Amino acid sequence: MSSETITCPDRPMLIRILEGKAPPEEGEALAQHVENCPQCSAQILRLREESTPVPLSVPPQLQRPWKAFWMFAATLLIVSIAIYCVVQQVHRP
Numbered sequence: 001m002s003s004e005t006i007t008c009p010d011r012p013m014l015i016r017i018l019e020g021k022a023p024p025e026e027g028e029a030l031a032q033h034v035e036n037c038p039q040c041s042a043q044i045l046r047l048r049e050e051s052t053p054v055p056l057s058v059p060p061q062l063q064r065p066w067k068a069f070w071m072f073a074a075t076l077l078i079v080s081i082a083i084y085c086v087v088q089q090v091h092r093p
């Protein structure tokens with residue numbers, strides 16, 4: 001009975017539920033309430049939209065491949081220039 005008379009959780013609590021940081025017993029009751037409460041589920045949806053598509057900084061794992069790519073491209077360029085010079089010298093009369 002108590003889980004059905006629960007009051008709507010406030011915004012910080014909803015964020016905690018979203019992040020799975022709400023206390024287990026309370027979180028379960030609140031999650032159940034949110035499922036059945038159109039107001040809370042709408043707010044959860046809004047919070048989820050706000051929090052997901054805005055990563056403030058690109059994680060380093062995503063930055064490194066680009067650095068490696070440019071290092072690779074620069075090396076390739078230098079090597080091909082060197083090969084070109086060698087070929088030019090070989091074909092010189």
Ligand SMILES: [Zn+2]
Binds near residue numbers: 009033034038
């Ligand atoms: Zn509610």
